[in-house]
Amino acid sequence: MNGPADRAQLALLLEVAGTPKPGNVDRERDLSALRFEHFLAGAVGSRTGLDMAEAGDPVGAAFERSVAGMATQEGGNxxxxxxxxxxxxxSAAAAELTPERCDDVVSETTVADAExxxxxxxxxxxxxxxxxxxAAALDVRRGSDAIPAVRERGLDLQSVLELGVPGDDVAREWVTGxxxxxxxxxxxxxxxxxxxDRTAAVYLSLLAERPDTLVVTRHGESVAADVRERASTLAERDAVVTDRPAVTTFADDLVAEGINPGTTADLVAAGLFIALERGTISV
Amino acid sequence: MNGPADRAQLALLLEVAGTPKPGNVDRERDLSALRFEHFLAGAVGSRTGLDMAEAGDPVGAAFERSVAGMATQEGGNxxxxxxxxxxxxxSAAAAELTPERCDDVVSETTVADAExxxxxxxxxxxxxxxxxxxAAALDVRRGSDAIPAVRERGLDLQSVLELGVPGDDVAREWVTGxxxxxxxxxxxxxxxxxxxDRTAAVYLSLLAERPDTLVVTRHGESVAADVRERASTLAERDAVVTDRPAVTTFADDLVAEGINPGTTADLVAAGLFIALERGTISV
Incomplete structure (x- = not known):
């Protein structure tokens, strides 16, 4: 390992390797069109953008580059x-990886980052x-077509993500340190x-904590609440360790219903990076 | 994917993900002290050295750097x-990835590459x-202590690897294009x-072809011949596709006996890179 970009790439790989992670691709499970190998290729492709973040390039440009590289594989997002x-x-780790420094990184973002x-x-x-x-003009699905509206309103990236918080727990991280x-x-x-193995257990604990916002987006609040409740029952008895078959059954059910708690997997990747960076886990 | 270094890193990841690969760590199997996550970290750590090879740095320096980075994980080799x-x-792919260009790369190596x-x-x-x-003075296990002997005899890296050919099918690749x-x-x-899945099938076909030289080194020619024979029986009926349980049994037996056909896995990684580079496979 050399620096933060290496550890971020490793975090992406460890996240997808962590199993069982019910509803997500993991070491033991592919989804129909989205396979383990796509995540491996996504992690490889992301690297140049992560290098940019480590080098101190603007967060927006580094993010766009990492996504462009990630998207060169054939599985989609x-x-x-x-x-x-x-x-x-x-970007924060290049100085010091603390919630305060993360807040600074977020508050220092510009309109160019938002673009x-x-x-x-x-x-x-x-x-x-x-x-x-x-806020229809700012719909992220418009992609670069929305940039004139972003400029007109002078929105930096922090402001854009604040708009997304209600329905997106990735955006919520940006405003909560x-x-x-x-x-x-x-x-x-x-x-x-x-x-x-730790990854699988922590995934379950996060899924038990709050409804996964990707599940809310795709299936509604009621389904997401049910998933959270079921994860909670399993997490309370640390089922990844004590009753793995029960977790596998949960995973089978989610896959059968097409339910993919992807936001929770994203949080796991972030947690893996922080833990690697601080040396509280090592490989 | 950007260039050859990206694709080489992806080849390392796809190799370890390919399952079942009897006797080796794969997506479904860890060995006792050597786990899947160590291979993920090894692939991440290798990257700087692979970048050097892509940039045209000397093969020896790029190799040493890639090994130094690979070795930062805790699983060993x-x-x-x-x-x-x-x-x-x-290095060859930076110009053209052909056996002829590979021969040129090998024949252009110097004493500094050997060091x-x-x-x-x-x-x-x-x-x-x-x-x-x-050739005891040139025993690779002496590491840098052997460098004076290498210099004294004026050996370039090609010559060093030629010395290794009889018992090492990785070295053999260097002299056979x-x-x-x-x-x-x-x-x-x-x-x-x-x-x-293709990776697993091709691994079996290679294992069926010649005795794995890492198995010869560790367990002797007779054991390696038996492994090859058994792989051959499975490969003939394309058992990765037609009878996966039989391949899993083979894998169970090799792990129980501590037999690790690592040279064959190395060849698979090389094949994956070439196929990715030529676009005959994609992810």
Whole structure:
């Protein structure tokens, strides 16, 4: 390992290797069109953008580059949300990886960063909620077509992500000092055993905590609440360790219903990076 | 994907993901002290050296750097042999990835490349045969201590690897225009389906072809011959596709006996790189 970009790339790889991670691609499970190998290629492709973040390039440009590289594989969107967390974390790590420094990185973002963020949506299709009626011009799914509206309103990237918070727990990290990412890192460090096993346990604990916002977007709040509730029951008895078959059954059910708690996987990737960076886990 | 270094890194990741690969770590199997996550970290750490090869740096220096980075993980030697194939292949790919260009890369190596090769052994413990009695001073396990002998005899890296050919099928690639690596690439391109499945089938076909030299080194020729024979029986009926349980049984037996056909896995990594570079497989 050399620097933060290496560790961010490793975090992407460890995240997808962590198994069982019900509803997500993992070491033991492919989804129909989205396979393990696509995540491997996404992690490889992301690297140049992560290098830019480590080198101190603007967060927006580094993010757009990482997404463009990630999107060169054939599976579609593999790690957009993970990169939206990792890029500012790598940027902060170049100085000091603390919630305060992360806040600084976020508050220092500019309109140019926001423009690059919108351009990132040109590279890959991302599942997001409809924006509020008064913000249709800023719909991220418009990609670079939305840039004139961004400029007109003078929105920096922090402001853009604040708009996204209600329905997106990746955006929420940007305005909370990456609260759950740091919590995930603490939990990863507190557990023992191979990192890929810790990853599965921490994934379940995060899924138990709040409804996954990607599941809300795709299936509604009721389904997301049910998934959270079921994860909670399993996490309470640390089922990844004590009753793995029960977790596998949960995973089978989610896959059968097409439910993919992708936001929770993104938070795990961020937690893995922080834990690697702080040395509380190592491989 | 950007260039050859990206594709070489992806080849390392796809190799370890390919399953079942009897006797080796793969997506479904860890060995006791050597786990999947170590290979992920090894692939991340290798990257700087692969970048050097892509940039046209000397093969020896690029190889030593890739090994130093690979060795920062805690599992020990994960990809030494794979990198000894990938570095000259990446170097060749910067011009044209043909057996002829690979021969040129090999024949252009210098004494300085040989010195760097010996230094690479300082970073990690590698299983190799005893050298011939008259070449004890050149034993690679001496690492950089052997460099004065290398200089005194004026050996370039090609000459050093020629000395290793009898017991090492990675070294053999260097003197045969990477014959089996290119053959592996052809087979990967000829098959269909997810790359990780093709990888498993091509691994079996290579293992069926010649006794794995790492198995010879560690367990003797008779054991290696038995492994080859058993692989041959499975490969003849394409058991990765037609009878996966039989391949899994073979894998169980090899792991139980501590038999690790690592040289064959190295050849698969090289084949994956060539096939990715030529576009006969994609992810």
């Amino acid at each position: 593999t790690q957009f949300g993970s990169l939206l967390l990792l890029v500012p974390l790598v 690059a963020f919108y351009r990132a949506f040109d590279h890959v299709s991302v599942a997001v909620d409809d924006p509020p009626a008064d 990456f609260e759950r990412s740091f919590a995930a890192a603490d939990r990863l460090g507190d557990r023992s055993g191979p990192v890929v | 994960t990809q030494f042999g794979s990198l000894l194939l990938l570095v000259p292949l990446v 760097a090769f010996y230094r690479a052994f300082d970073h990690v413990s590698v299983a190799v045969d005893d050298p011939p009695a008259d 990477f014959e089996r690596s290119f053959a592996a690439a052809d087979r990967l391109g000829d098959r269909s389906g997810p790359v990780v």
